[in-house]
Amino acid sequence: MAAKAPRISLAGSCALLLDGAQGTFSDATQELVWAVANAALTLEGVREAVPGMNNLLVLFDPLATDAHRISEQLKSLWAGVDAHTVAGTHHTIPVSYGGARGEDLAGWAAHCGMSVDETVRRHAAATYTVAAIGAMPGFPYLSGLDPRLAWARRGTPRLKVAEGAVIIGGAQAGIMPMTAPSGWHIIGHTDVKLFKAEAELPVLLGPGDKIRFTIAGMEA
Structure with missing residues (x-):
């Protein structure tokens, strides 16, 4: 079954945003986003293709091409490429x-109508996929959360959330x-570093990588 045509809009003078979202997040749509991103990099004038959550930002050189041409090419790619999973690292x-x-753990469990132990067990039981990297260097948007553990984001953001915080935002x-x-x-904390500015490869995770959380401890 062919994927529904995406919405494509200008994102500044030298970029286009391809939005393939069809309501809730779809892993199948994300795989198509990855495939189109890879193919878009072969188009004349395309400088960068950045996958988001069921969307794709494409930056281009306006001296080499134009928005209309890139838009038509992206539509063709969306309809014609084979969606595929990325052979990421585990x-x-x-x-x-x-x-x-992990100050919100008890409130999260109460929201889910489960014991703390059960919410933690379910969180650690899932296999997560890095759908996209964004918001800040190295930040992974992870799909695969048990739907019963979803919790809408806070009405008022905290101004300081520590490096290593393990977090839940919506689904x-x-x-x-x-x-x-x-x-x-x-809900918790890890000592694994996801971003090291001085490293040859500063970002640990990439789209398509798989993550399993293990329970290192439970703190009161």
Whole structure:
């Protein structure tokens, strides 16, 4: 079955945003986003293709091409490329749940109507996929969260969420690669570093990578 045509709009003078979302997040749509991103890099004038959550930002050189041409090419790619999974790296990330560095754990469990132990068990039982990297260097948007664990983002973001915070935002999971503001709920902490500016490869995770969380401890 052919994918529904995406919405394509200008994102400044030298970029287009392709939005393939059909309501709730779709892993199948994300695989198509990855495939189109790879193919778009072969188009004349395209400088960069950045996957988002069921969308794609394409930056182009206006001296080599134009928005209309790129838009038509993206539509053709969307209809014609074969969606495929990315052969990403598998990561195991230990998490200390609760305590001062997981302050929303009890509230999250209550929201889900489960015990703390059950919510933690379900969170650690899933296999997550890095759908996209964005918001800040190295931040992974993770699909695969058990729908029963979803929790809408906070009405008022915190101004300082620590590096390593393991977080929940709506139907997505995430990990803070640096200390920064966030409206996501904090359920635990990991010492795994996702971003090292001085490293040859500064970002640990990439689209298509798989993540399993392990329970390193539970803090009161």
